Amino acid sequence: MSSSRWLAVFAAACVLVLGLAACGGGSSSSSSSSNESSESESEGGGAPSSEASGEIAGAGSTAQEAAQKAWIAEFENANGGATISYDGVGSGGGREKFISGGVAYAGSDTPLSESEGELGKAIKRCEPGQLVEVPDYISPIAIIYNLPGVEELKLEPETLAKIFNQEIENWNDPEIAKENEGVELPETRIVPVNRSDESGTTENFTDYLSKVAPSVWTHEVSGEWPVKGGEAASGTSGVVEAVAAGEGAIGYADASQAGELGKALIKVGSEWAEPSAEAAAKVLDLSKEDPELEGGQKNVIAFEIDRKTEASGVYPIILVSSLIGCTEYKSASEAALVKGFFEYAISPDGQALAEEQAGSAPLSEELTKKVEAAVGSIK
């Protein structure tokens, strides 16, 4: 081809690119178009006759994905005309899609906060209605370890923080030994295992460490693991697999996924607490609502989790995941569907189903009342 011909080709390519860029720029903030389309279908095609029918889409936390799947299956069974989809894109992705209007509701492992400007944007998205944010999924995070022959391992919060901060490097360290009298600890290198992907589990666990052992754990609380040099694995299953594969490994994972691995007992007050559903749910009863996270919204229930509690029978290393929605939607049928689904998810039946399917801790009676009131405000 002659050079002038090439020039023409290049010019044509440039024009095409500019065209593509012009089209692409606008949609950059909302990352999904498939959900948007499914939502708009619900407005047009949903039959308004029955109370809970039509189609809505949710997205967010992978931690509550198993529970969401179970709720959706049961809810759709009970309400023939309803179709709900939940996309486990992760909490951050879910919040972003909710704010941009891509999905009707979101699931998030951390409450919307003003520090990232998300709370304000979410309130705006719900106008003229109001924002609804309620905890729906509480799950204990277990400290799992792999030490053949060690049936029971007790750890004080400080010791736990030092292990994960790589300050204690051997299992027969006197600091661990003095808490575990009578247990023969092997001389094995400690390999702390953390999540390599950003996760709500990490954020909740580092929040716990920074609250109970502030002198040891000086890192910022974040979904990204702050300490370099440990073993890192992707996803809860990755962490469990890595701990199971490596003798001397210790990690943190959703208690329901821990399987056969040993779960460490953590000192709370003067007791040694075990990760259990009841002990996890009790923490929220002892926690105070956080006015900053609630931003003056009366239908937002967000806790400052009381990690430092010394009460008996509680296990403070928990993950609390929330449902995020609005009190008003573009169509009444959409609002009714969201309301119906939220009501089912937080109901004792829904919570029992989540406990059975995902090993979560059911909301306490007291909390259920508060949450029901907030969800009841959806029109």
Added chain:
Amino acid sequence: MAHYDTTTNAGQLLAAASGGRRRRGDRIFSNAAVIAAVTILALLAGVAVFLVTEGYPALTASSSELPGHESFISYVAPLAFGTALAGVLAMVIAVPLAVAVALFITHIAPARIAMLLGFLVDLLAAIPSIIYGLWGIFVLGPAAVPAMKWLEEKLGFIPIFEGPASITGRTMLVVGLVLAVMILPIISAVAREVFSQTPRKLQEGAQALGATRWEMIRTTVLPFGRSSVISGAMLGLGRALGETMAVAIILSVSGGVSFNLISQANPSTIAANIALNFPESSGLAINLLIATGLVLFVITLATNFFARWIIARSEVK
């Protein structure tokens, strides 16, 4: 040269003889080809535009605004290093192996075995990368633990085997091996194709002059196939640099820049880092990840240009 001219003339004659119909066909074909070429250019440039516009906010943000409070350069440098290390490691393992496999298939193995082996190597390319990732953590990783312990004990004085050896096997060395297996079929397919096209005259000539089989391969087959092997290797390198799932699943990514191949603290790669962190990211963190994607794009482009340059230089001779 004369031979080439006659065919062109014949073509022109044919075209002239059948009149406008033939010419229209030519025109449609030529335009279709041009459109295809332009589409490729446009796609590539479109991706570049997307990466630049979406990555721009992170590139211009001050380090205090970025998540993690570090500058873009210090964020991306260990990732770029990890990407390069994984790619180089995979190449060091895969290229000699792929060339050897290709030589065996084209020049050494009996025809039937060669066909079967070629088929099996091609089959490797059909395995999805997530399967390679799972194989890496469940089979290869644990199996490599004793070997890495041995390396640490016997060769620990070499920095790359410094240790302490990982107890789970999720190391850069294992990732390099898995990537090598993944890119092996690409490189060996290209090498096989070109080796089998080595002119018989040259090969027979070398043997007539008393060359052994190895000398014949060294003096005729390898030089003839060199530039194609390089471009095949670059195709493989491109896949290794961009490989996402296998690396994200296998690698224990918790270190900065480190040449240590057998420890639990490894630098992440750009692609794996995006896959691991995108789901939970929002706002500027997404721009930051896309900006790292731009860096990967530039790295891949640079390696390809470099490869073309090497090929062009070797062809002049």
